[in-house]
Amino acid sequence: MNAEPLSPDAATVVAALREELSELHQELVRYDLVVWTGGNVSGRVPGQDLFVIKPSGVPYERLTPQSMVVCDLEGRVVDGGGLKPSSDTAAHAYVYRHMPEVGGIVHTHSTYACAWAARGEPVPCVLTAMADEFGAEIPVGPFAVIGDDSIGRGIVETLTGHRSPAVLMRNHGPFTIGPGPRAAVKAAVMCEDVARSVHISHQLGRPLPIDPEAVDRLHHRYRHAYGQPGTSAQ
Numbered sequence: 001m002n003a004e005p006l007s008p009d010a011a012t013v014v015a016a017l018r019e020e021l022s023e024l025h026q027e028l029v030r031y032d033l034v035v036w037t038g039g040n041v042s043g044r045v046p047g048q049d050l051f052v053i054k055p056s057g058v059p060y061e062r063l064t065p066q067s068m069v070v071c072d073l074e075g076r077v078v079d080g081g082g083l084k085p086s087s088d089t090a091a092h093a094y095v096y097r098h099m100p101e102v103g104g105i106v107h108t109h110s111t112y113a114c115a116w117a118a119r120g121e122p123v124p125c126v127l128t129a130m131a132d133e134f135g136a137e138i139p140v141g142p143f144a145v146i147g148d149d150s151i152g153r154g155i156v157e158t159l160t161g162h163r164s165p166a167v168l169m170r171n172h173g174p175f176t177i178g179p180g181p182r183a184a185v186k187a188a189v190m191c192e193d194v195a196r197s198v199h200i201s202h203q204l205g206r207p208l209p210i211d212p213e214a215v216d217r218l219h220h221r222y223r224h225a226y227g228q229p230g231t232s233a234q
């Protein structure tokens, strides 16, 4: 379905988002977070009830700005250029409808995060890098079927009021959120990194917990003081 044409301003914003998403999908490949056509990235169109998402089942090397699909917040295609949107479109749409602060969503099948998801076990906050980025454990969401908004419901119910921008959907894999798509990709990269380190730590012995007050301080510093003035950790 192709709906009303976008206003010139909205069309400019969508064009920029198509470019950004096309590039960000290659980051999933670069960081080894996906195989074949698994995984997807989306971004909310600021000021519009729209988001842009990957087409379903298209190999990463064939993804282009033009192949990205524009949807409304019910997950209906607004501009798809003949391509079907990702199988997770209804899930992303549900999150955008229920978490207005979210501007980007990522799903990957990264190995270590999926291994924790298969066990249904949260990744405990036992590294300063985890306290920085996640401010808590990485929680597990419910088992949910693919194709409707069940995954979205699980993401929203698990991450609302939680500091972590990542949830491990049980028996499935990680979904990450952020104020924009780049921040959500970063959370996906960090999620895999800490899932791997903590897994290895478990194999070596018992990881030591971090005092919750120290977790709070680390997370606050990372959010508000890390990096260059005027830039954020995102």
Ligand SMILES: O=C(CO)[C@@H](O)[C@H](O)COP(=O)(O)O
Residues within 6 Å of the ligand: 037, 038, 039, 040, 054, 055, 056, 057, 058, 085, 086, 087, 088, 107, 108, 146
């Ligand atoms: O795991 C899932 C479905 O949740 C996806 O990651 C698929 O593997 C890729 O689906 P498309 O985004 O290509 O439809």
